[in-house]
Amino acid sequence: MTDTTGRYVFDEDDVVVTHEKSYAAGIPAVLVSLRRGMEQMGPVRTARTLWRLNQREGFDCPGCAWPETPGHRKHAEFCENGAKAVAEEATTRTVGPEFFAAHSVSDLLGRTEFWLGQQGRLTHPMVLLPGASYYEPIGWDAAFALIAGELRGLASPHEAVFYTSGRTSNEAAFVYQLMIRAFGTNNLPDCSNMCHESSGSALVETIGIGKGSVSVPDLENADLILIAGQNPGTNHPRMLSTLEKAKANGARVIAINPLPEAGLLRFKDPQKMHGVLGNGVQIADEFLQIRLGGDQALFQGLGRLLLEAEDRNPGTVLDREFIDTHTAGFEACAAHLRRVDLDTVVEATGLTLDQIRATADALIASRKTIICWAMGLTQHTHGVATIQDAVNLLLLQGMIGKPGAGVCPVRGHSNVQGDRTMGIWEKMPESFLAALDSEFGIVSPREHGLDAVDSIRAMRDGTASVFVGMGGNFVSATPDTETTEAALRGCALTVQVSTKLNRSHLVTGRTGLILPSLGRTDRDVQSGRKQQVSVEDSMSMVHLSRGSLTPAGAHLRSEVAIVCGIAQALFGPDHSVPWAEFTADYDRIRDSIARVIPGFEDFNRKVRRPDGFGLPHPPRDERRFETATGKANFTVNDLSWLPVPEGKLMLQTMRSHDQYNTTIYGLDDRYRGVKGGRRVLFISAQDLESLGYAAGDRVDLVSEWTRPDGTVQERRADDFRLVPYPTPVGNVAAYYPETNPLVPLEHVAAKSNTPVSKAVLIRLERRP
Numbered sequence: 001m002t003d004t005t006g007r008y009v010f011d012e013d014d015v016v017v018t019h020e021k022s023y024a025a026g027i028p029a030v031l032v033s034l035r036r037g038m039e040q041m042g043p044v045r046t047a048r049t050l051w052r053l054n055q056r057e058g059f060d061c062p063g064c065a066w067p068e069t070p071g072h073r074k075h076a077e078f079c080e081n082g083a084k085a086v087a088e089e090a091t092t093r094t095v096g097p098e099f100f101a102a103h104s105v106s107d108l109l110g111r112t113e114f115w116l117g118q119q120g121r122l123t124h125p126m127v128l129l130p131g132a133s134y135y136e137p138i139g140w141d142a143a144f145a146l147i148a149g150e151l152r153g154l155a156s157p158h159e160a161v162f163y164t165s166g167r168t169s170n171e172a173a174f175v176y177q178l179m180i181r182a183f184g185t186n187n188l189p190d191c192s193n194m195c196h197e198s199s200g201s202a203l204v205e206t207i208g209i210g211k212g213s214v215s216v217p218d219l220e221n222a223d224l225i226l227i228a229g230q231n232p233g234t235n236h237p238r239m240l241s242t243l244e245k246a247k248a249n250g251a252r253v254i255a256i257n258p259l260p261e262a263g264l265l266r267f268k269d270p271q272k273m274h275g276v277l278g279n280g281v282q283i284a285d286e287f288l289q290i291r292l293g294g295d296q297a298l299f300q301g302l303g304r305l306l307l308e309a310e311d312r313n314p315g316t317v318l319d320r321e322f323i324d325t326h327t328a329g330f331e332a333c334a335a336h337l338r339r340v341d342l343d344t345v346v347e348a349t350g351l352t353l354d355q356i357r358a359t360a361d362a363l364i365a366s367r368k369t370i371i372c373w374a375m376g377l378t379q380h381t382h383g384v385a386t387i388q389d390a391v392n393l394l395l396l397q398g399m400i401g402k403p404g405a406g407v408c409p410v411r412g413h414s415n416v417q418g419d420r421t422m423g424i425w426e427k428m429p430e431s432f433l434a435a436l437d438s439e440f441g442i443v444s445p446r447e448h449g450l451d452a453v454d455s456i457r458a459m460r461d462g463t464a465s466v467f468v469g470m471g472g473n474f475v476s477a478t479p480d481t482e483t484t485e486a487a488l489r490g491c492a493l494t495v496q497v498s499t500k501l502n503r504s505h506l507v508t509g510r511t512g513l514i515l516p517s518l519g520r521t522d523r524d525v526q527s528g529r530k531q532q533v534s535v536e537d538s539m540s541m542v543h544l545s546r547g548s549l550t551p552a553g554a555h556l557r558s559e560v561a562i563v564c565g566i567a568q569a570l571f572g573p574d575h576s577v578p579w580a581e582f583t584a585d586y587d588r589i590r591d592s593i594a595r596v597i598p599g600f601e602d603f604n605r606k607v608r609r610p611d612g613f614g615l616p617h618p619p620r621d622e623r624r625f626e627t628a629t630g631k632a633n634f635t636v637n638d639l640s641w642l643p644v645p646e647g648k649l650m651l652q653t654m655r656s657h658d659q660y661n662t663t664i665y666g667l668d669d670r671y672r673g674v675k676g677g678r679r680v681l682f683i684s685a686q687d688l689e690s691l692g693y694a695a696g697d698r699v700d701l702v703s704e705w706t707r708p709d710g711t712v713q714e715r716r717a718d719d720f721r722l723v724p725y726p727t728p729v730g731n732v733a734a735y736y737p738e739t740n741p742l743v744p745l746e747h748v749a750a751k752s753n754t755p756v757s758k759a760v761l762i763r764l765e766r767r768p
């Protein structure tokens with residue numbers, strides 16, 4: 001199994017596993033980004049796109065939501081994975097009517113997501129008629145009329161659900177939610193429901209706003225940065241440059257993760273010669289290899305240690321003035337934290353008491369602490385509670401609303417935060433709905449709508465029968481693939497507004513529609529004038545994005561034009577919303593946004609500033625907390641963690657270095673040492689041995705979900721290769737979306753209803 005260099009070479013050499021890497025980026029990253037660009041776009045388009053990525057005059061990177069450093073949007077501020085995201089979108093390969101004539105839907109259903117995505121950009125509106133095996137072309141007007149007819153025929157507007165993925169621009173998101181509310185429903189599930197919903201739920205309750213409170217300069221000037229449940233080397237590579245600067249300024253970084261992710265250990269900045277050639281910078285000073293789901297226990301244990309240190313040396317640890325002036329609930333929280341049992345914390349986290357004490361000491365020594373997190377915290381049953389316990393820690397030391405300190409949920413999709421701000425949410429507050437109504441003379445429904453999980457239930461149960469997806473890949477991104485597919489197949493109509501082919505185009509209602517849209521990199525011309533759109537990054541900065549490439553085909557329309565086209569067909573020519581004017585000039589949309597959403601006053605002027613503008617954030621700006629108590633709230637959260645029963649394993653589903661969510665760029669995961677395959681299960685050497693397997697063995701994964709009535713429901717994902725890896729005993733890892741069939745629809749986080757994708761109880765079955 002192992003050759004002389006220590007590589008695992010599996011017998012059929014479909015998957016090759018070398019040792020995991022101890023550094024991220026560097027020369028390989030530069031080479032990979034250029035190679036992917038050349039393959040997809042050729043040399044000229046590669047140079048043009050990479051040059052304009054994240055430039056003041058360019059387009060916003062469709063990769064992650066990490067912000068640009070203000071004033072430093074320099075040329076070629078791209079990362080390997082940003083470049084891959086661009087190559088994927090700006091590809092010159094196309095999927096048009098001839099492609100669909102040559103491939104039946106059942107033929108395409110037999111292909112992988114990787115194959116589907118590699119076919120190129122969608123170029124024509126296509127329809128799959130009832131009973132048909134092949135998609136055929138349809139005109140835009142006929143497509144809009146079809147959708148409008150189906151929507152008008154519903155017994156209630158609540159029988160339609162309107163999904164949004166997080167790439168949609170502010171302008172498109174705003175007109176989309178406007179159309180949906182004018183139609184009469186708040187059924188606005190979005191990718192955020194599966195992503196940072198737990199962060200939003202936790203932060204709104206504790207600090208009064210569901211967004212992060214720090215900026216890039218805050219990170220650069222922090223004393224201490226905790227990075228929990230996040231793999232920035234792959235998913236937010238530009239964050240590493242910020243962390244490198246923070247380190248140069250003296251910050252200490254503690255990584256909290258079950259896996260020793262390469263980017264957190266060492267980073268070679270491809271923007272700098274010393275980074276490309278040298279040994280790179282060690283990012284994490286400390287690596288806490290925590291067990292899956294152990295973070296809440298860690299945060300509570302740290303809280304107890306802070307309180308005890310304050311008892312020993314009163315006035316040196318807690319920020320009493322902040323606590324007295326700005327918070328509520330301290331006494332109850334402190335009493336709860338004092339009762340935390342440190343033995344339980346050790347067991348839950350898999351860390352030693354020394355490691356936990358050293359982390360408490362680091363917190364005590366720090367005057368400016370930031371906690372960053374992503375999916376490793378949010379996608380757990382106790383995700384909201386975990387984040388609230390992280391907030392408790394920060395509140396104890398007054399770490400919110402001062403430079404260099406705060407909460408930093410690191411967002412995923414490049415405009416997922418902006419979409420929320422624009423009203424993509426199933427439960428927008430009354431103030432927003434009232435402003436929307438008065439701007440447009442409509443009556444928005446007030447009852448809350450369906451989120452992603454509840455939308456699947458509604459389609460499954462037949463109470464929703466029209467699905468519209470504004471981007472994304474609903475079928476593959478959601479849990480419980482079999483249930484979700486059946487739910488969509490039960491619909492009368494499914495509509496996908498998309499740039500690239502994916503599985504959601506193949507699992508359709510009685511009628512299926514594909515509407516091809518422009519992406520971030522494409523030139524968008526309406527009524528003879530070049531249009532620009534805006535986006536909001538993870539740190540509440542709003543700026544313009546202008547595509548410049550020739551679109552993949554003459555039939556593509558912008559998301560704004562598609563939404564306004566559907567709306568005109570749905571509402572007729574005399575509607576109170578000026579849909580035609582909105583399509584013709586996006587400044588008109590921004591003028592309305594300016595009147596509806598606080599912080600966007602004078603939008604059209606402010607957004608044209610070179611670095612855009614920042615949105616207000618009361619806790620960050622003025623230590624003002626718009627919560628029920630008018631203060632920042634300490635919370636008391638029951639402790640949860642994830643013991644693993646004998647013979648079973650706890651599975652986290654995560655991203656490889658070569659994918660963007662359900663879009664697969666390639667079959668390698670360079671930093672984890674995997675080449676040429678994705679059906680692998682990372683498992684500790686100890687579990688491998690105790691369960692009686694060897695490296696490279698083939699297994700089926702069987703998830704075991706205990707229903708409320710005590711019966712056990714099984715779900716399967718077949719044929720994975722076992723890869724020995726430094727993951728905690730009892731904890732294993734595999735890639736999403738291949739493992740989504742294992743995630744039970746009913747297994748969701750308390751309060752946020754986010755699918756629990758980081759804690760799936762499984763057992764292995766040897767393949768015959």
Ligand SMILES: Nc1nc2c(c(=O)[nH]1)N[C@H]1C(S)=C(S)[C@@H](COP(=O)(O)OP(=O)(O)OC[C@H]3O[C@@H](n4cnc5c(=O)[nH]c(N)nc54)[C@H](O)[C@@H]3O)O[C@H]1N2
Binds near residue numbers: 229234377652657
């Ligand atoms: N290139 C690229 N960039 C992306 C994406 C992509 O797919 N590709 N996706 C985008 C999106 S939508 C998002 S939301 C973000 C996702 O960014 P991440 O959240 O970094 O993505 P995941 O791969 O889900 O990684 C989760 C990390 O959390 C760790 N983890 C898992 N469970 C636990 C736990 O219980 N405790 C702790 N402490 N750690 C845990 C895992 O080991 C892993 O390092 O990235 C965005 N950027």
Ligand SMILES: Nc1nc2c(c(=O)[nH]1)N[C@H]1C(S)=C(S)[C@@H](COP(=O)(O)OP(=O)(O)OC[C@H]3O[C@@H](n4cnc5c(=O)[nH]c(N)nc54)[C@H](O)[C@@H]3O)O[C@H]1N2
Binds near residue numbers: 165196413654743
């Ligand atoms: N098991 C498991 N499941 C998960 C996760 C996990 O960690 N584990 N992560 C969850 C998370 S964090 C998220 S955010 C979701 C992601 O869920 P989604 O956002 O639904 O999925 P994506 O794969 O990002 O969507 C890709 C598709 O979007 C379309 N697209 C790309 N750009 C554009 C554009 O500019 N306009 C339009 N109209 N379409 C475009 C393309 O057709 C492409 O095929 O998945 C969630 N699912």
Ligand SMILES: [Mo]
Binds near residue numbers: 191194195196412413
């Ligand atoms: Mo996400």
